[in-house]
Amino acid sequence: DxxxxxxxxxxxxxxxxxxxxxxxxxxxxxxxxxxxxxxxxxxxxxxxxxxxxxxxxxxxxxxxxxxxxGGPALYALAERFAGAVARLDVLRVLTQHMLAAADVDASLYILLSGLTSGDGLGFNRAAVFLYDEIRARYVGARAIGPADAKEAHRIWEAIEIEGRTLEDLIADATRRHNQSGLQSRVYGMALGASDGDEIAQAQASRVPLRLEGPPRNPGLAALCGGEPYVLAVVQPREKPLGLIFADNLYSGQAIDDEVMGSLATFLDQTSLVLDNLTLLRHVERLARYDSLTGVLNRREFDARMAIEEMRCLRAGHPCSMLIVDLDNFKAVNDREGHAAGDAVLRATGELLTQTLRAHDLVGRFGGDEFIVLLPETPRHELAKVARRIGKLAWEREISLSIGGAAFPADCEVPSALFSIADRNLLTAKAAGRHRACLGNDEEIVGLVD
Known part of the structure; x- marks a missing residue:
């Protein structure tokens, strides 16, 4: 019926x-x-x-x-179906690993492994650009693939000899052994959309785009010269989160409809994963970093300081501390307003972060004071670091006073560094603007020539 x-x-x-x-x-x-x-x-x-x-x-x-x-056509169809099922199963496994990833960086690497591995979609190269809301640009974060044809041939030979599996590639994400020639080109590259260009088209599309020909977008033109490539904007809830680029530059293999369909499914699954990880990273950053200056807040600095203290005592390594204070900061607020004062604080935070090493700790102690911990930095190097900070600040028309101390030269335990550096800061300020006072001998150092 x-x-x-x-x-x-x-x-x-x-x-x-x-x-x-x-x-x-x-x-x-x-x-x-x-x-x-x-x-x-x-x-x-x-x-x-x-x-x-x-x-x-x-x-x-x-x-x-x-x-x-008929018979042959049915067999071919069954083969295509089996391949599609296998790819979708691999992408499902990758999504599970992304959910279990410890951070956004590892999750991005797993995503790119799925795009480039032979078990996944098999692209020669793939890159992901994360959206920067302030700059309104997609900024290069992660890439997998060779930088040229010679490196591509070497990688393919190594994979064949080593018999590397998808699980091996995923394990690399946790070990961070995942640098590539393309990574050095992509990292930090900023891509913006303009009217009608390829990125604008990708933003307007709900599915990945297969494009061919020299790109109008200058950033994309630096990555490819006209060979077929794929572009997709990851935008859960209509919010741009990232941009995916992939191609087969070296093998020349066609990007067929089945690969495009699997890519669309994979990105649909992973977009919410990346959205959640990005939100988690934002929440964690708010809990650990000062929202104005971008450096560690006092609680996070103290926690990391405690870890560094144990490491120094266990290994017998030196470490040093600087307390940095802005000269006449109250006058800036009174004369030019709090917005101008905030700008000076942000500039100082950026200066310290960009000047010091990646493993140095920079925190905002409160008001106009910053605190710096320099692991494995002995007393005789402290003046050089203070002068470098002071010189760069002076070039930006920022005047600083600095107090410093070193373990074990000035104290028996790293936890005593703060009291010595704080005392020396008062001495430096009393001696005049833009000076540093370092160590138990209260050495006065001019920060500009």
Whole structure:
């Protein structure tokens, strides 16, 4: 009866309409008054109606495939189907690993592993750019792939000899052994959209784009010269989160519809993962960093200081501390307003972060004071560091006073560094603007020549 036939017919039509395995030449049509489904593949035609449409969907599909495809074509279709299922299973595993990743960086590497591994989508190169809301640019964060054809050949030979699996690549994400020639080119690269260019097209599209020809966008033009490539904007909840670039520059392999379909599915799955990880990173940053200056807040600095103290005592390594105070900061606020004062604080935080080493700790102690911990820095290097900070600050028209101390030269335990450096800061300020006072001997150092 019609009540039984209708749902089956609708289900069959849905299956036909959404299946990625149908070629463009296959069409499905139905007439509402007698519920007939007629399918075309080239010159072959199969019509299902009446009791055939009331049968279970599995039986309908078998009849449809048997009628439309001969033996070789059916085998080819089955092979394509098996490949699609295998790729989707790999992408499912990758998504699970991304969910378990400890941070955004590891998650991005796992995503790129899925795009470039032979078990995944098999692209030669892939890169991800994260969206910077302040700059309104996509900034290069992670990339996998060779920098040139010579490196590509060397990588492929190594993979074949070592027999590296997808699990090996994922394990590299936790060990951070994942640098590549492309990474050095992509990291920090800023890509912006302009009217009608490729990035603007990707932003307007809900699916990944397959593009060819020299890019109009100058940033993309630096990555590829006209060979086919894929561009996709990851934007869960209509919010731009990142930009994905991938191509087969060195193998020249075509980017077919099945790969594009699998890529769309993978990015749909991973977009929410990346959104959650990005939100988590933002929340963690608010808890650990000073929102105005971008350096560590006092609580986080104290926690890391305690860890560094134990490491110094255990290994017997030296460490030093500087307390940095802005000269006449109250006068800046009174004369130019708090917005100007905030700008000076931000500039000082940026200066300290950019000047010091990656493993040095920089925190805002309160008000206009910053605190710096310099692991493995002995007493005789402290004056050089203070002068470098003072010189760069002076070039930015910022005047500083600095107090410093070193372990073990000035104290028996690192926890005593603060009291000595704080006392020396008062001495430096009393001696005049833009000076440093360092160590128990209260050495006065001018910060500019």
């Amino acid at each position: 019609a009540a039984a036939i209708g749902p089956a017919a609708r289900q069959l039509l849905k299956l036909i309409a959404t299946s990625p395995l149908w070629t463009p030449g296959v069409v499905a049509r139905a007439t509402s008054y007698d519920l007939r489904v007629r399918c075309f593949a080239g010159t072959e035609v199969v019509e299902l109606s009446g009791e055939a449409l009331a049968a279970p969907v599995g039986e309908q599909v078998r009849a449809l495939y048997a009628g439309l495809f």
